[in-house]
Amino acid sequence: MVEHAQEALFRPVRAGNAFEETVERLMQSIRLGVVAPGERLPSERELATRLGVSRVTVREAIRTLQENNYVESRRGRYGGTFVNQEIPKSAPGKEFGDIHDALTLRKVLETGAAEAAAGRSLGPSERRGLRTRLEEASTASLAEYRRKDSRLHLAIAEATGSASLTAAVAEARMRANELLDHIPLLEPNLAHSNAQHERIITSILDGDPASARQAMAEHLDGTASLLRGFLV
């Protein structure tokens, strides 16, 4: 029996209970900017259906987000649950033992996604979407940068046409961002990042997989080394 492979296959079947998982998902969609401040989450009933949990569980999760000032709910038609303008910083802490784990997975998924996206023939709406996200990220302020950045990277993953790859990228980004939240974001980094984004998107739109991969790798290595520098 292969001893080490067991660790991967016999890991826990579920990360937490239904409630915790639901909170996690909703927080992800907010932190990654999929639902921006001021915007409305899908209705409780719709979330329950899409997340595959009961409405009770969705409500408990939303109540937790309310208590932590992530969202506010309004009743009545045209009501709903809205993302607050200011959302709390993520709690510090975390085990630093799995930095390698998180960064390795992120690099594999994101460089792979960039390459795969460049290798596909993209439709007009996809090309437009990528340009829009690029533009949004490049004009973002420091405060909203992390969110716009994530939206751009998620758009790249979506451009692969693989839903499970997109989900995996979202997950990996979330883990990486939890670490990145502990280091300062500076204007020079931001400018550098934008230049790299430009290269990545251009390569994808030009259909140059090797170049897209290369550009993404350099982009990620930048933040990765920044992170290691701050934490070690």
Next chain:
Amino acid sequence: MVEHAQEALFRPVRAGNAFEETVERLMQSIRLGVVAPGERLPSERELATRLGVSRVTVREAIRTLQENNYVESRRGRYGGTFVNQEIPKSAPGKEFGDIHDALTLRKVLETGAAEAAAGRSLGPSERRGLRTRLEEASTASLAEYRRKDSRLHLAIAEATGSASLTAAVAEARMRANELLDHIPLLEPNLAHSNAQHERIITSILDGDPASARQAMAEHLDGTASLLRGFLV
């Protein structure tokens, strides 16, 4: 709000109930050859702990595997649950709509893993492990090839030192294998595969990331095009 990214983030929080997930994991470990025919699974109590489910649930899952002739259980000390010599073929069917999804994810993860593994400085036991798996795969019969092949690929993922990457590769391989099970495995393919394995492992042991990635990409493209040819 980014509409498409929602699909990834608001997907169901759990793939199935605890029982179904547990059956899935145990079947994976058997089908991927992590626990070979004749070998013993960990005890029910240990599985319950590691999988994070109750022993009752583990037992129900094992009973399902028994009923489908995957395993047999023996009581008493030095008893346990043993994998049968002949395990059933996986049921056909499946949606073919997500072939692209499955193959895209697999390629991204496995080429990334090969590259990452080649980029690390591996310890003696890891190097030995890789050579052993390579040897096992190269001398495998047609019947046991798929299993030995998976073990080799999992060993490569493990060599990245990232547990979550290993888990993701296992998952992706499982999905791809479900598709590959429907096409015949021929001697010439096998010989070709072994040559490619040799290149991959050599590149990893030599610490040549680019070459490892390249070799893995060609290896996977071979089976991918074979699959598309048979199914389209």
Next chain:
DNA sequence: CGCCAATGGCTCGCAGACATACCTTTGGAG
């Protein structure tokens, strides 16, 4: 030969999650 440790086999009560139904609030349409 007898003990006993480790395994699978079994049962019962509790807590979490669920489906379902109904209530309350709100603001636009008619």
Next chain:
DNA sequence: CTCCAAAGGTATGTCTGCGAGCCATTGGCG
């Protein structure tokens, strides 16, 4: 001004899964 659709808020009974404990079986060790 009234109505009502759509959203959040609440309550209840059911069922799944869990924890914990005990039983039955087996084979090695003393």
